[in-house]
Amino acid sequence: MALAETPQRVFQRGTWPGSIAFRRGWARAEARPWNDTFDDAVLRVIRGGTPFIAACTTRLAEVGAPSVLSTPLAASAVKPWELAGFKEHLALALMRLSLDSPIPAPEHLVARDEQFDIDLMLQVDKAAFPEFWRFDRAALVESTQATGRSSVFVIRDGDLGLAGFAVLGYGHAISYLQRLAVHPDWQGKGMGRSLVRAVARSASRAGSRAMLLNTQHDNEAAIGLYEALGFVKLPESLSVLKAG
Numbered sequence: 001m002a003l004a005e006t007p008q009r010v011f012q013r014g015t016w017p018g019s020i021a022f023r024r025g026w027a028r029a030e031a032r033p034w035n036d037t038f039d040d041a042v043l044r045v046i047r048g049g050t051p052f053i054a055a056c057t058t059r060l061a062e063v064g065a066p067s068v069l070s071t072p073l074a075a076s077a078v079k080p081w082e083l084a085g086f087k088e089h090l091a092l093a094l095m096r097l098s099l100d101s102p103i104p105a106p107e108h109l110v111a112r113d114e115q116f117d118i119d120l121m122l123q124v125d126k127a128a129f130p131e132f133w134r135f136d137r138a139a140l141v142e143s144t145q146a147t148g149r150s151s152v153f154v155i156r157d158g159d160l161g162l163a164g165f166a167v168l169g170y171g172h173a174i175s176y177l178q179r180l181a182v183h184p185d186w187q188g189k190g191m192g193r194s195l196v197r198a199v200a201r202s203a204s205r206a207g208s209r210a211m212l213l214n215t216q217h218d219n220e221a222a223i224g225l226y227e228a229l230g231f232v233k234l235p236e237s238l239s240v241l242k243a244g
């Protein structure tokens with residue numbers, strides 16, 4: 001696809017409502033619709049400051065995005081976005097599990113799935129999450145690629161289906177629980193606990209000392225599960241900011 005130059009001199013590859021890559025000098029960002037249902041753009045800035053964020057945001061408005069959301073940001077990363085006109089839209093709880101103590105074994109058969117089936121994962125994700133928080137294909141694939149190395153863990157439902165899955169992104173000292181979902185037909189049976197235990201054991205075996213995740217402050221089931229497993233809420237939250 002040809003590179004197009006905008007009046008703000010932001011170069012764009014791709015067309016809305018698909019994925020768009022932006023660049024200007026050394027600055028880089030990517031944007032795509034929030035998910036299949038909400039066509040607000042989510043802008044992920046890889047490198048770049050306020051003028052670049054503002055230029056990408058203007059460009060996204062020009063091509064028809066109703067508003068632009070940031071990815072979840074730590075407090076230290078918020079300033080350039082605020083200066084570009086963004087305001088806090090959502091706060092996400094950040095939770096941490098120390099992996100220094102042994103993690104009990106899962107109570108269910110949890111398999112590490114090297115050839116995971118994105119369609120089956122999407123079915124569970126769609127059934128488990130409310131509309132706004134559902135991942136579409138691009139977001140789910142991205143969750144498996146956000147760190148250099150990641151694994152998908154599944155509990156199968158018969159031979160073909162999935163009862164639940166978790167995505168673990170491996171880091172050095174810290175690994176990240178990128179996604180967790182149990183199909184509503186199977187919730188309340190300990191499968192979420194088994195998936196998190198399997199993931200935590202794998203992170204620990206890989207050498208991580210802690211596991212981090214973020215979740216909505218009002219997600220009682222998730223926070224209840226994580227707290228029951230020893231996660232603690234960190235004092236800082238992550239923020240999703242919005243412009244437009």
Ligand SMILES: CC(C)(COP(=O)(O)OP(=O)(O)OC[C@H]1O[C@@H](n2cnc3c(N)ncnc32)[C@H](O)[C@@H]1OP(=O)(O)O)[C@@H](O)C(=O)NCCC(=O)NCCS
Pocket residue numbers: 128129180181182183186187188189190191192193194214215216219220221222223224225226228
């Ligand atoms: C969060 C989720 C994965 C939990 O899975 P689950 O299999 O239903 O949870 P489990 O049966 O393993 O529950 C384990 C523990 O978590 C806690 N818990 C589970 N559901 C809870 C709820 N609705 N309220 C409060 N605590 C809850 C309890 O401590 C429970 O232990 P107990 O059954 O001995 O009381 C599931 O509800 C889900 O997929 N939700 C939608 C997607 C989601 O929010 N994912 C996490 C995003 S970060």
